[in-house]
Amino acid sequence: MEVKFNLNGKPVAAEIKADTLLYDLLREEGCYSVKCGCETTNCGLCTVMLDGKPSLSCSILAARVEGREVFTLEGLQKEAEEFGEFLAAEGAEQCGFCSPGFIMNVLAMARELDEPDMEEIKEYLSGNLCRCSGYMGQMRAVEKYIKTKREDR
Amino acid sequence: MQVVNQAIPKVDAKALVTGKPVYTDDLAPKDCLEVKILRSPHAHALIKSIDKTRALKVPGIECILTYEDCPDERFTMAGQTYPEPSPYDRLILDKRVRFVGDAVAIVAGKDKACVTQAMKMIKVEYEILEPVLDFRKAKDNDILVHPEENWKSLCPVGADNKRNLCACGKDEKGDIDEVLKNCDYVVEQTYHTKACQQAMMETFRTYTYMDVYGRLNVVSSTQVTFHVRRILANALCIPKSKVRVVKPRIGGGFGAKQTSVSEVYPALVTWKTGKPAKIIFTREESQIASSPRHEMEIKVRVGADKSGKIRGIDVYTLSNTGAFGEHGPTTVGLSGHKSIPLYGGLDAFRFSYDVVYTNVMSAGAYRGYGATQGIFAVESAVNELAEKIGVDPVVLREKNMVKEGEVMPAYYGETANSCALDRCMAKAKEMMHWDEKYPCKDMGNGKVRGVGVAMAMQGSGISAVDTGSVAMKVNDDGFYSLMIGASDMGTGCDTILAQMAAECMNCSVDDIVVSGVDTDISPYDTGSYASSTTYVTGMAVIKTCESLKKKIIFKAAKYLDCTEEELEFDGKKVYSLKDQREITLRDIGNRVMCNNEDSLSASEAHSSPVSPPPFMVGMAEVEVDTETGKATLIDYVAVVDCGTPINPNLARVQVEGGIAQGIGMALYEDVVYSSSGKNYSNSFMQYKIPTRLDVGKIRVEFESSYEPTGPFGAKSIGEIVINTPSPAIASAISHAVGAKIRELPITPEKIYYGMKKQ
Numbered sequence: 001m002e003v004k005f006n007l008n009g010k011p012v013a014a015e016i017k018a019d020t021l022l023y024d025l026l027r028e029e030g031c032y033s034v035k036c037g038c039e040t041t042n043c044g045l046c047t048v049m050l051d052g053k054p055s056l057s058c059s060i061l062a063a064r065v066e067g068r069e070v071f072t073l074e075g076l077q078k079e080a081e082e083f084g085e086f087l088a089a090e091g092a093e094q095c096g097f098c099s100p101g102f103i104m105n106v107l108a109m110a111r112e113l114d115e116p117d118m119e120e121i122k123e124y125l126s127g128n129l130c131r132c133s134g135y136m137g138q139m140r141a142v143e144k145y146i147k148t149k150r151e152d153r
Numbered sequence: 154m155q156v157v158n159q160a161i162p163k164v165d166a167k168a169l170v171t172g173k174p175v176y177t178d179d180l181a182p183k184d185c186l187e188v189k190i191l192r193s194p195h196a197h198a199l200i201k202s203i204d205k206t207r208a209l210k211v212p213g214i215e216c217i218l219t220y221e222d223c224p225d226e227r228f229t230m231a232g233q234t235y236p237e238p239s240p241y242d243r244l245i246l247d248k249r250v251r252f253v254g255d256a257v258a259i260v261a262g263k264d265k266a267c268v269t270q271a272m273k274m275i276k277v278e279y280e281i282l283e284p285v286l287d288f289r290k291a292k293d294n295d296i297l298v299h300p301e302e303n304w305k306s307l308c309p310v311g312a313d314n315k316r317n318l319c320a321c322g323k324d325e326k327g328d329i330d331e332v333l334k335n336c337d338y339v340v341e342q343t344y345h346t347k348a349c350q351q352a353m354m355e356t357f358r359t360y361t362y363m364d365v366y367g368r369l370n371v372v373s374s375t376q377v378t379f380h381v382r383r384i385l386a387n388a389l390c391i392p393k394s395k396v397r398v399v400k401p402r403i404g405g406g407f408g409a410k411q412t413s414v415s416e417v418y419p420a421l422v423t424w425k426t427g428k429p430a431k432i433i434f435t436r437e438e439s440q441i442a443s444s445p446r447h448e449m450e451i452k453v454r455v456g457a458d459k460s461g462k463i464r465g466i467d468v469y470t471l472s473n474t475g476a477f478g479e480h481g482p483t484t485v486g487l488s489g490h491k492s493i494p495l496y497g498g499l500d501a502f503r504f505s506y507d508v509v510y511t512n513v514m515s516a517g518a519y520r521g522y523g524a525t526q527g528i529f530a531v532e533s534a535v536n537e538l539a540e541k542i543g544v545d546p547v548v549l550r551e552k553n554m555v556k557e558g559e560v561m562p563a564y565y566g567e568t569a570n571s572c573a574l575d576r577c578m579a580k581a582k583e584m585m586h587w588d589e590k591y592p593c594k595d596m597g598n599g600k601v602r603g604v605g606v607a608m609a610m611q612g613s614g615i616s617a618v619d620t621g622s623v624a625m626k627v628n629d630d631g632f633y634s635l636m637i638g639a640s641d642m643g644t645g646c647d648t649i650l651a652q653m654a655a656e657c658m659n660c661s662v663d664d665i666v667v668s669g670v671d672t673d674i675s676p677y678d679t680g681s682y683a684s685s686t687t688y689v690t691g692m693a694v695i696k697t698c699e700s701l702k703k704k705i706i707f708k709a710a711k712y713l714d715c716t717e718e719e720l721e722f723d724g725k726k727v728y729s730l731k732d733q734r735e736i737t738l739r740d741i742g743n744r745v746m747c748n749n750e751d752s753l754s755a756s757e758a759h760s761s762p763v764s765p766p767p768f769m770v771g772m773a774e775v776e777v778d779t780e781t782g783k784a785t786l787i788d789y790v791a792v793v794d795c796g797t798p799i800n801p802n803l804a805r806v807q808v809e810g811g812i813a814q815g816i817g818m819a820l821y822e823d824v825v826y827s828s829s830g831k832n833y834s835n836s837f838m839q840y841k842i843p844t845r846l847d848v849g850k851i852r853v854e855f856e857s858s859y860e861p862t863g864p865f866g867a868k869s870i871g872e873i874v875i876n877t878p879s880p881a882i883a884s885a886i887s888h889a890v891g892a893k894i895r896e897l898p899i900t901p902e903k904i905y906y907g908m909k910k911q
Contacts (some may be wrong), residue, residue: 017266032179033172035404035797037354038436042837045354073172086169088162091802094810095355095643098168098403103170126844129837131353131405132643134813136853137806 008075092137196830213267232377251476270324283510320482327496327501336456355404408518488527532880576761603889609876614685626754636679657698660723684869771877782905811874
């Protein structure tokens with residue numbers, strides 16, 4: 001079957017099978033930033049923005065994005081780089097494999113929550129696993145990023 | 154220092170944070186055959202027959218390979234220097250399957266769907282055998298995991314396949330029985346650590362293709378690029394010259410990828426079919442057929458006299474290597490050699506061990522490499538000793554810890570030339586407010602907070618074995634290329650090695666281009682394991698830079714028509730100390746590209762006769778719910794002596810990441826088997842690694858010594874950091890509610906029943 005949707009601001013039409021997952025479709029479409037770490041919705045690596053909401057692409061059928069809008073990190077390069085600089089300044093990106101999914105969720109949080117405190121931030125990002133960093137460096141980066149965003153406003 | 158000891162971002166940071174396609178699966182050719190493994194449902198069985206007729210008829214299937222298609226020469230998948238201490242006990246596919254999940258057949262086809270369909274249609278008839286599942290009963294059991302005649306052990310490690318022994322041995326000094334008999338206080342306990350998964354976010358994966366010269370090209374997520382070349386040549390029985398291995402960015406390793414877990418399968422497919430092939434392990438496969446930490450049961454006897462002087466330590470380790478012996482003979486050594494030497498001035502010690510084969514998944518290398526298990530046991534025993542004597546465990550350690558300048562008989566007789574363990578303890582005590590918090594505080598709401606302490610050490614590379622070499626050259630306009638054979642697995646060795654080179658050449662990191670590992674191009678390096686890269690490869694960088702500087706000055710002398718002795722190089726230019734003559738590096742770089750007979754490149758190797766230990770102290774504050782037994786980590790303080798931190802940010806994140814993994818090991822992570830050997834911990838649903846809500850606060854400080862044999866005074870950092878959480882958390886819980894948990898992970902159930910038992 002064919003699915004038509006908007007990917008990173010551009011219309012896309014793709015031939016899919018009934019059981020194709022959004023994760024697989026996005027990688028076929030060249031969005032290699034989208035990673036898979038667990039297949040059981042535990043790790044958050046496959047997070048993409050579906051109609052503006054962070055969603056786990058490994059557990060969404062590709063057919064369900066018909067007529068909807070999907071953003072991956074490929075479509076949010078400027079924001080990714082902006083937050084990424086904070087992450088890299090802490091050395092907390094490490095292997096980088098969980099970075100795209102994590103950054104996706106950080107960007108979603110920055111849009112969704114107004115002046116979140118550390119507990120809210122931890123709660124919001126708790127579905128994003130990272131095995132390298134121990135999370136502390138990520139949290140330092142998020143804290144500084146949120147603070148800068150607030151000051152810029 | 155201008156560049157070293159500076160917290161500069163990683164050289165590959167921008168690509169990683171913007172999600173660029175830099176990992177194995179991102180780079181694999183689109184027409185790759187998909188490779189999947191049909192796995193055994195039995196813990197121990199002989200394959201009687203495999204019928205693949207129907208499966209081969211599935212459209213898109215390229216080949217189905219079984220043991221009949223594989224060479225009958227045994228090899229090891231352990232990424233170690235040849236001759237490997239790990240026994241040669243593997244075939245790519247074997248007629249005998251040895252654990253639930255062992256490889257039975259390799260299926261390759263045009264896509265995942267057809268391969269999955271074909272796998273269901275392969276008919277395998279098994280002769281089911283009784284497995285050895287209890288590692289305490291494995292030694293000299295009638296059932297043998299490796300009865301085969303062509304099993305072989307290359308090194309004298311005490312291995313004997315006819316006894317289910319992967320290794321055994323003993324190291325001792327003095328008469329330990331006599332010393333302990335005369336001690337006023339003796340603790341004798343048994344501790345049990347379980348298999349743990351490294352659970353790096355990127356599972357095992359490899360793609361392979363044939364190149365224009367008819368050579369097998371392998372792109373793989375590995376820590377041991379050069380070893381993989383040898384392992385594949387051994388496995389396929391082909392010349393090493395026929396194999397090239399390249400490491401792209403890799404999504405974490407932590408030792409898991411020091412075993413060649415995934416490479417042989419697509420390699421065999423490509424070698425047989427000539428077509429490109431790739432394998433991507435699912436998380437399930439990464440959980441059930443990989444290379445986790447060795448389960449160990451450790452008996453400790455530790456004795457002290459009336460004054461609290463520790464006089465002797467006796468350690469016996471029983472290690473479970475599972476179905477194959479990867480890293481079995483070596484991990485066990487660290488359980489004694491890197492726990493006992495934490496205490497100086499012992500009258501006697503003994504360390505003995507057995508490593509046994511069983512019918513569960515093969516163990517491998519995991520950060521800490523046996524030291525983690527041994528330190529849990531010895532540090533827990535010392536904490537129990539403190540309680541028995543009635544002394545603060547910090548005070549007991551201050552009295553007995555190894556000091557700088559002391560010889561460590563249980564650490565191969567090496568001297569602790571750099572050791573700030575005393576300063577680490579003082580700093581940790583201050584950060585934790587230990588004196589106010591020890592032993593515990595009742596919070597008045599059914600919850601009690603306790604504090605616990607542990608010390609740790611590790612090594613820096615394998616002495617007289619690990620070899621690192623690098624090559625560096627001057628290019629036009631005077632920028633440098635640095636070619637390294639070490640495998641950056643996300644920890645940032647590409648960056649810190651560039652920092653060292655920049656420090657030596659008096660330039661900026663931006664002036665240096667780092668090229669990662671390609672066995673055809675990179676100078677040889679044993680690989681990124683055993684905490685070796687900073688210490689061993691770092692020294693190779695320093696040596697190479699010295700050679701290159703000499704060559705730059707030699708060439709400048711020719712251009713300036715003067716002697717080398719009168720010239721200095723300041724990083725930008727070579728100038729005369731006598732007169733005004735000078736030439737820029739930029740000009741030299743450009744001029745050597747025309748009419749030149751002097752190569753401006755250098756390559757040096759380094760190996761170290763010693764392996765200087767980094768040291769650290771960890772302190773945990775844990776809150777225990779007395780109603781449920783649930784333990785929550787509140788605060789973790791880690792103070793580390795890794796010598797000079799080359800990049801303080803990256804070193805800090807190493808510590809934080811290692812502590813978090815250690816917290817997972819202490820409280821949550823467990824590989825659980827059914828009574829028939831099926832692995833229940835086969836996903837992140839069952840196998841819980843810590844989230845950011847589970848690790849509390851992790852606070853890190855450095856108390857640096859200066860290691861005279863290391864680059865800029867540096868020692869290692871990567872592994873030691875996982876060693877303190879288990880014993881420190883166990884002790885904190887004991888201080889809070891009295892429950893003594895000697896088996897990991899420390900679950901609420903164990904704490905609850907531990908409280909009830911009192």
